[in-house]
Amino acid sequence: MARFVDAIDLPAPPEAVFDYLADFHRTAEWDPGVAEADRLTPGPSRRGSRFRVVVSFLGRRLPLEYAITHFERPGRLILEGGDDTLRSVDELTFAPREGGTRVTYEARLELHGLRRLADPLLDVAFQVVGRLAARGLRERFAAGARDAAGRRVA
Numbered sequence: 001m002a003r004f005v006d007a008i009d010l011p012a013p014p015e016a017v018f019d020y021l022a023d024f025h026r027t028a029e030w031d032p033g034v035a036e037a038d039r040l041t042p043g044p045s046r047r048g049s050r051f052r053v054v055v056s057f058l059g060r061r062l063p064l065e066y067a068i069t070h071f072e073r074p075g076r077l078i079l080e081g082g083d084d085t086l087r088s089v090d091e092l093t094f095a096p097r098e099g100g101t102r103v104t105y106e107a108r109l110e111l112h113g114l115r116r117l118a119d120p121l122l123d124v125a126f127q128v129v130g131r132l133a134a135r136g137l138r139e140r141f142a143a144g145a146r147d148a149a150g151r152r153v154a
Contacts (some may be wrong), residue, residue: 002109004130010141011100016153018074018094020145021103024051024066030140031133035061047071053081057129064088086111105134 010017020026022045025037033055040050051066066081066088077092086109093104109126145153 002126003106004126005104005106006130006134008103008105008134008137009097009100010103010138012141012145012153014074014094014096014101017101017103017141018077019045020153021092022049022068022071022073022077024049024053024068024079027053029145030136032136033057033129033133040065045071051079051081057125062086066090084112103137105137 012020023039024045025039028034028037035054035056037051037053040052041048043049045068047068047070049068052063053066054061054063056062062083062085064081064083064086066079068077069080070076070078070091074094076094079090081088081090088110089108091106091108095102095104107126107130141153
């Protein structure tokens with residue numbers, strides 16, 4: 001299993017950061033590994049909301065379906081996704097800090113079947129992808145991320 005963890009300090013209150021990241025179809029705005037993302041369920045994000053995310057990974061485009069499995073605003077968010085080849089779990093916790101929010105982002109990726117033999121290589125690649133995504137999130141908030149209504153959250 002590949003695992004990436006980072007603490008990301010963002011200049012916005014926990015509620016605003018939580019709401020932005022719970023709109024998982026917005027990952028393409030900050031994660032360079034995401035080629036496209038769409039919301040599959042209508043309305044605001046909540047437990048059970050589903051998203052389609054196409055990731056570019058190791059030279060391939062992989063469409064994955066994610067669902068919010070834990071929604072505790074503004075403290076904790078868990079999304080689980082994947083396809084028949086892999087399972088992904090993204091767990092985010094949000095803590096207020098002076099000047100904004102600290103997001104602890106833990107992502108785990110597990111290959112199925114014989115693909116598990118590639119886990120050591122996957123972990124190395126996943127560290128690079130994770131660092132790029134964390135940097136993209138920091139840059140997005142520094143540039144003034146906006147919520148679904150177009151209001152600036154940072």
